Amino acid sequence: MRRLSVLALSSALALCTPTVFAADDDSASTIAFKAVSPVVNALINADDAQELMDKAEDDELTVLQSLALYLAAAREDPQLSQASYHAAALFARRGDDELAQRYLEEADERGMWFAPVLAEDEDFKDLRQTEFFQQALAHTQARYEKVAAGRVGATSVLQPSRSVPMPACAPVLVWLHGYGINGELDDSDQPLADAGVVLLGVNGTQMRESLDSFAWTGPYESTHRVVQQGLDELAAGQCIDRRQVYLMGFSQGAQHAGALLAQHPADYAGVLLVSPGGWRQPVPTESAARGKRVFVINGEQEGPANQKMSADFRALFGQDNLLKSRTHDGGHSYPQDWQSSFPQAIRWLMGKDG
Structure with a gap:
């Protein structure tokens, strides 16, 4: 171009x-x-x-x-509805309602489908009750239902390397991604599976602005449902040990993984929380988990809100469970040694390593 x-x-x-x-x-x-x-x-x-x-x-x-x-x-x-949408949002932010309407209608005509993004966009806060906005939102919501079908909650599976000894019914590590990405697994994730688990990646409960961008939204129960659905699909193709289902999440995925263990301890055996963060739901203040293994990792350079969430989860699981904790010198990211330290943490969750 x-x-x-x-x-x-x-x-x-x-x-x-x-x-x-x-x-x-x-x-x-x-x-x-x-x-x-x-x-x-x-x-x-x-x-x-x-x-x-x-x-x-x-x-x-x-x-x-x-x-x-x-x-x-x-x-x-002319097919890029996102460009027209963002132009409309910036015109709305500037108070130019006529041009905001023009470009939002153009985005609608081009097939705009990302209804959750449109519905919560603060740039349109003064226009949400107008007829043109409501009409565009209705059209976008209808498209979203079709586009999101089969993508929300979709799974990706990574098996351990053949050299890794595995029981007949394998333990499973469910991976919950951070905001705006997805659960697709690739070769870079192989060290996690080689800790001795079948790795199950799950797409979030809501699509954002592109086909490969997801978030975890709504009540934690919706996350629990898509995780259990993913496990059921996995179990239809191979024997898995439902007593050894572990959770691992990063950022918003870590927030939801911690909440799932707190609220559904019968379904999950332990959790690895990496830099928990998020703003859509509060961290649970009560936990039904007892005797579970919980590992919390966060960066020393993370922002105050993320630091607090890590501390909240340490407090939530600190009394009645076996808690392990680590900080690294980075920010809101994996530690540099994650390819060796994460497998070690996973084995610890399973009671295999110190």
């Missing part, structure tokens, strides 16, 4: 270039160039409309600069 349409380029530049009243022409040119250059660079160097979208999300850009890139992306790819 290095040869952008002239219309897209001129539209973006017209929107982004400020009107400058200054006696010094050089000063005015410098100010205008600084405002326009990030947009021009993106338009010149982006390979496609999606890359323009990605560049528009740069935190260092102004609202107008991002808006220019979304508009350019919308013109470059």
